[in-house]
Structures are given as C-alpha cells and as structure tokens.
Amino acid sequence: MSAPAAQAPAHVAIIMDGNGRWATQRGLPRIEGHRRGVETVRTTTFAARDLGVRMLTLYAFSIENWKRPEEEVGALMGLLELYLKKELDTFVRDRVRLRTIGRTEELPAGVQRVLRTTIEETKGFTDYTLVLALNYGSRTEVVDAARAYAAAVASGREKLNDGSWATFSRYLYTSDMPEPDLVIRTSGETRISNFLLLQAAYAEFVFTPVLWPDFTKSDLAAAIADFNRRERRFGRTSAQLKPAAAK
Numbered sequence: 001m002s003a004p005a006a007q008a009p010a011h012v013a014i015i016m017d018g019n020g021r022w023a024t025q026r027g028l029p030r031i032e033g034h035r036r037g038v039e040t041v042r043t044t045t046f047a048a049r050d051l052g053v054r055m056l057t058l059y060a061f062s063i064e065n066w067k068r069p070e071e072e073v074g075a076l077m078g079l080l081e082l083y084l085k086k087e088l089d090t091f092v093r094d095r096v097r098l099r100t101i102g103r104t105e106e107l108p109a110g111v112q113r114v115l116r117t118t119i120e121e122t123k124g125f126t127d128y129t130l131v132l133a134l135n136y137g138s139r140t141e142v143v144d145a146a147r148a149y150a151a152a153v154a155s156g157r158e159k160l161n162d163g164s165w166a167t168f169s170r171y172l173y174t175s176d177m178p179e180p181d182l183v184i185r186t187s188g189e190t191r192i193s194n195f196l197l198l199q200a201a202y203a204e205f206v207f208t209p210v211l212w213p214d215f216t217k218s219d220l221a222a223a224i225a226d227f228n229r230r231e232r233r234f235g236r237t238s239a240q241l242k243p244a245a246a247k
C-alpha cells in the first residue's frame with residue numbers, strides 16, 4: 001500500500017538564525033551574513049509556496065534585536081527597505097500578499113512607507129501570504145492585546161465576564177491569521193526566543209543545524225516531511241484520532 005499523500009502544513013513559521021555565524025565562519029562582516037540571509041528569504045518565500053504552504057511567517061526583526069550594535073541595526077533596516085522595494089513587483093506579479101506582525105509603527109519612516117505600499121498593493125491576493133514579524137515580541141504582543149482588550153471592556157464593546165481565549169485572541173496581532181502548524185528554527189539553537197509563544201501552543205517544532213543563509217528548498221521539504229511523520233493530538237489520545245476509533 002502506498003503511503004498516505006503528504007499534506008503540507010498550511011502555516012509555517014521560521015526563526016531565521018545563523019546569519020552572523022555564517023559570515024564569521026568565512027571571515028566576513030556579520031552584515032554579509034544578513035545580506036545572504038535576505039537571498040534565503042527570497043528563495044524560501046517561493047519554495048514554501050511550491051511545497052503547498054499557504055502562509056509563511058518569518059521572524060525578521062525582534063524587539064530584542066534593537067540591543068544589537070547600532071551599525072548592525074541600521075544595516076538590517078537598510079536591507080529590509082531595499083528588499084521590500086525590490087520585491088514589490090515580484091509580489092504583485094506572483095500574487096504574494098504581504099502582511100506584518102509587530103510594532104511596525106516604531107520602525108524607520110522609510111521602512112514604514114514601503115511596507116504600507118506593499119501591503120496595500122498586495123492585499124487582494126488570498127492564496128499565499130508572507131508575514132514578516134518586524135519589531136515583534138510575544139510578550140509585547142500580549143501587553144498590546146491586554147491594553148486593547150481593557151479599552152474595549154471600558155468602552156462596553158466587550159464584557160469582562162465573557163472573557164475566553166476566542167475573545168482575547170482577537171486582540172493579538174495575529175487575530176485574522178491561522179495558528180502556525182510548523183515552527184522551524186535554523187542554526188542548531190533550540191529556543192523559541194519570544195516568537196509566537198501563544199500561537200504555537202500546538203505547533204510542531206523542527207530544529208535544524210543549517211545556518212539560515214544555507215537553508216534550501218530541500219531543507220524546507222525535509223522539515224515538512226518530518227512534520228508529516230508526527231501525530232498531532234491536540235490533547236486527545238492516539239486511539240481517538242484513528243478512523244477505527246471513530247463512532
């Protein structure tokens with residue numbers, strides 16, 4: 001009997017790590033690693049779609065990344081702006097919707113401008129979405145959501161006693177997004193680093209030693225194959241999930 005058809009996870013989220021080490025191993029400045037990392041962002045965006053993924057979320061800049069040397073932060077913002085300017089035509093041609101999560105209002109004005117344009121021009125494409133987590137941190141997201149929820153209660157739009165996850169989660173940045181099915185972290189680190197902590201409650205995790213600039217479509221396919229070997233139980237027992245156990 002042939003194996004059941006592999007199903008791609010609808011939403012894959014990636015912690016892109018290892019740009020700095022990739023550069024250091026080659027005696028290059030760290031920013032060269034980030035430059036190569038941008039190339040991997042490009043290839044992975046289309047590789048994921050080819051493999052059947054509907055939404056790809058990339059952790060591009062965390063709230064904590066502001067603590068890096070000013071020169072590196074400036075270079076990352078410059079790369080981001082350049083990347084967005086260059087990709088706009090491609091996104092429109094290839095029907096990629098762009099959206100963001102995070103406190104984007106704190107990003108440099110030039111980055112905000114190109115983000116606004118790209119989001120506006122691609123908002124009609126619903127088959128495939130690239131989500132950039134920019135100035136993102138889960139704890140900040142919870143603080144922002146709690147503040148918005150409290151304001152909604154104060155104004156009478158929400159009732160405090162109706163509090164439930166379904167209600168509260170509407171105040172997260174991800175309110176209109178599906179939860180990630182698969183979270184991948186590159187570079188051999190096995191941390192979550194304040195990324196989608198609540199949304200990944202039932203995600204599968206794949207940690208790969210590959211440094212982000214070296215990450216290829218076959219690495220992504222391998223992570224998806226690993227995902228497909230897992231049994232996702234969402235709190236149930238294995239027997240409950242088997243068709244024979246269904247009543």
Ligand code: FPP
Nearest residue numbers: 016017018019020021034037038060080083
């Ligand atoms: C981690 O590598 C990666 C980042 C801090 C951010 C990822 C940024 C990019 C891929 C480039 C810009 C993004 C876009 C979308 C244009 P690291 O520097 O922490 O690597 P290290 O752990 O080896 O030092």
